[in-house]
Amino acid sequence: xxxxxxxxxxxxxxxxxxxxxxxxxxxxxxxxxxxxxxxxxxxxxxxxxxxxxxxxxxxxxxxxxxxxxxxxxxxxxxxxxxxxxxxxxxxxxxxxxxxxxxxxxxxxxxxxxxxxxxxxxxxxxxxxxxxxxxxxxxxxxxxxxxxxxxxxxxxxxxxxxxxxxxxxxxxxxxxxxxxxxxxxxxxxxxxxxxxxxxxxxxxxxxxxxxxxxxxxxxxxxxxxxxxxxxxxxxxxxxxxxxxxxxxxxxxxxxxxxxxxxxxxxxxxxxxxxxxxxxxxxxxxxxxxxxxxxxxxxxxxxxxxxxxxxxxxxxxxxxxxxxxxxxxxxxxxxxxxxxxxxxxxxxxxxxxxxxxxxxxxxxxxxxxxxxxxxxxxxxxxxxxxxxxxxxxxxxxxxxxxxxxxxxxxxxxxxxxx
Ligand SMILES: *Cc1c(COP(=O)(O)O)cnc(C)c1O
Numbered sequence: 001x002x003x004x005x006x007x008x009x010x011x012x013x014x015x016x017x018x019x020x021x022x023x024x025x026x027x028x029x030x031x032x033x034x035x036x037x038x039x040x041x042x043x044x045x046x047x048x049x050x051x052x053x054x055x056x057x058x059x060x061x062x063x064x065x066x067x068x069x070x071x072x073x074x075x076x077x078x079x080x081x082x083x084x085x086x087x088x089x090x091x092x093x094x095x096x097x098x099x100x101x102x103x104x105x106x107x108x109x110x111x112x113x114x115x116x117x118x119x120x121x122x123x124x125x126x127x128x129x130x131x132x133x134x135x136x137x138x139x140x141x142x143x144x145x146x147x148x149x150x151x152x153x154x155x156x157x158x159x160x161x162x163x164x165x166x167x168x169x170x171x172x173x174x175x176x177x178x179x180x181x182x183x184x185x186x187x188x189x190x191x192x193x194x195x196x197x198x199x200x201x202x203x204x205x206x207x208x209x210x211x212x213x214x215x216x217x218x219x220x221x222x223x224x225x226x227x228x229x230x231x232x233x234x235x236x237x238x239x240x241x242x243x244x245x246x247x248x249x250x251x252x253x254x255x256x257x258x259x260x261x262x263x264x265x266x267x268x269x270x271x272x273x274x275x276x277x278x279x280x281x282x283x284x285x286x287x288x289x290x291x292x293x294x295x296x297x298x299x300x301x302x303x304x305x306x307x308x309x310x311x312x313x314x315x316x317x318x319x320x321x322x323x324x325x326x327x328x329x330x331x332x333x334x335x336x337x338x339x340x341x342x343x344x345x346x347x348x349x350x351x352x353x354x355x356x357x358x359x360x361x362x363x364x365x366x367x368x369x370x371x372x373x374x375x376x377x378x379x380x381x382x383x384x385x386x387x388x389x390x391x392x393x394x395x396x397x398x399x400x401x402x403x404x405x406x407x408x409x410x411x412x413x414x415x416x
Contacts, residue, residue: 016385026382028299038366041377044232053295091214106241109253110222118169122150126172176206176342181334187218210343212305233293257282311380313338322392328399344377354409
């Protein structure tokens with residue numbers, strides 16, 4: 001890998017793009033011509049297939065066929081159909097993934113399921129730099145369980161392996177850190193957790209669609225992931241949940257709504273969970289937003305995720321190489337070794353917020369994460385090496401001219 005990066009130092013963006021087997025995939029997206037979008041890890045752009053699919057479902061299905069569409073257009077099985085498309089991207093055999101709700105809600109469900117299945121007394125191990133929503137959800141379920149609450153231990157990432165002993169019943173981790181892009185070794189940590197008798201829950205929000213995952217091979221117990229980041233399903237797109245086949249009949253989840261019932265249209269007063277992963281459904285699926293995600297997933301048709309991952313590693317290596325030559329106080333906080341990094345590169349800078357705003361003004365969209373992080377995410381499906389080169393040129397120009405010091409770039413918006 002280091003050799004590969006060294007070799008790239010002499011490569012031009014043009015040559016890298018010419019050699020890119022995924023260069024044409026960008027045609028599947030609606031992207032403004034002169035925009036360099038390095039925020040697909042936060043909100044994926046619009047795939048061209050989405051508007052027509054949405055228009056058809058709205059006009060012909062909702063508009064004309066109305067309620068018959070639950071049967072005639074198979075709306076009722078859309079969560080499973082979209083789940084199976086995602087399953088292919090994460091190395092899951094059929095019957096283990098379903099599309100539903102948000103990541104946060106799905107985490108609540110799998111936490112409850114894992115608490116049921118795991119040994120007692122329960123202890124959840126996570127890392128302090130996990131995505132805050134994940135930590136909040138553990139707080140929430142802990143408050144609900146009162147005296148039966150699990151012990152919750154959060155440690156620094158580098159202390160995880162030391163803290164993983166037989167007192168731990170559940171390991172809850174996000175594979176790719178949203179701030180630094182640091183990536184855990186999912187297979188290794190899963191094996192280590194299992195070796196001490198713990199279950200694993202992986203949050204794959206920043207991995208799905210860009211990391212070549214193989215959940216079945218790693219024997220992952222539970223996973224959740226996001227529909228609107230690298231899957232490009234649109235703002236607030238539904239998320240997914242993965243439950244290994246071997247656990248499905250032995251667990252239930254507390255948001256036991258009618259859509260997770262074995263026979264919702266029997267309208268029985270008693271809950272009887274559906275077979276398999278369907279019991280992780282709660283209420284009526286959001287057909288319109290799930291339609292957008294379903295159409296968005298067509299851009300992955302036939303793609304090999306190992307190829308996507310390989311390009312992602314190269315884009316990151318190229319970005320780091322270029323920024324190494326930029327004057328200024330940017331401090332790389334992402335791993336240099338591409339194998340240890342997801343599809344983003346982050347830098348610390350005291351004026352990171354203003355730099356991000358100045359970049360946006362010149363058409364380079366990254367984002368800011370408190371307190372001082374400039375985050376550049378890239379999706380190999382639509383970002384080119386030329387995008388990276390132009391982004392770094394803009395960054396260098398802003399820092400050299402101190403344009404980011406202009407007052408208008410410091411006014412903090414609510415969403416960063
Ligand atoms: C984006 C993200 C989420 C999003 O959760 P929602 O409930 O769908 O908003 C959760 N976890 C991680 C690690 C994320 O990156």
